[in-house]
Amino acid sequence: NQNKEFLLRDFDNTKEYEIYNTLKVNNQNQNTDELNNELASVKKLKLIIGNSGTGKTVLLTDYITKTNKIIAYLKAKNIDNGIITALASRVDGFLKNESYLIWLLRKGKIQLCIDGLNEIDILKQADIINEIQNLKFKDVIITSQKTRVIPKDNFRIELKGIDESNIKNFLKAYSREKCYNSNLKKFLGDNLMNDQNARQLLTNPMDLFVISELLNKNIEIDLTNLYQQQVLAAEKDFKENNDHLNFPLQKICKQAYQIKLKAIDFINPIDIQEALESLLEFKIVNRRTT
Secondary structure (H helix, E strand, C coil): CHHHHHHCCCCCCCCCCCCCCEEEECCEEEEHHHHHHHHHHCCCEEEEECCCCCCHHHHHHHHHHHCCCCEEEEEHHHCCCCHHHHHHCCCCHHHHCHHHHHHHHHCCCCEEEEECHHHCCHHHHHHHHHHHHHCCCCCEEEEECCCCCCCCCCEEEEEEEECHHHHHHHHHCCCCCCHHHHHHHHHHHHHCCCCHHHHHHCCCHHHHHHHHHHHHCCCCCCHHHHHHHHHHHHHHHHHHHCCCCCCCHHHHHHHHHHHHHHCCCCCCCCCCHHHHHHHHHCCCCCCCCC
């Protein structure tokens, strides 16, 4: 039992994940229980792919919390010297024997889940896939945005976001200020009820959460400039909470450039912590546990 916990050491189930009964998968609506059954029953490399915010980690989290299988969960960015080495460093006793770990994975006694393959460079992605294939691991789930390193003939679940019929329920799920319900009613009436294109556009849970935050701040939604509205709302939030200081956009942009240039994992919060909190509220940056 202790080793089961160690195998899930990187797994973060402390957040409140929103999971809905129906997701749009491969352009078809599919029940999440059916998806979980597929992830449990198909004994080969399985890929959950989709754009940012479509629910890849959410679906994997829902599966891990419900399955009876023994799961070994790893974030791709924490695999420095191979999968087996990463797993062996997390366990005690006989499971530290790498040959035994390989046997368990080959026989499907442990299901391996790797989250965020696209968050590492292409060479490390290839190393992970090669290890899985060369050692013939039997039961593996990987979440990723689209990547070239996995052959297209592998089993894949391509997420397109939540089903259109869940948009209204999603936006009504959050506890908001008194103005929110009236703002939401107007937004739905103006954009969704009679506009199929708008309904098809708003299936990304991350975008919908941002819309709910903006409506809660009495900001009228412009679907064609949603990202600009996010940034302006975050800037306004920062100024309201920091005696109207100027938003440190230049400092943040310099760090963002260095992150891309040098493959740094995180933003240094020194001098910009309050600004990052405002950006976090409107989902412009993410906070992840390490």
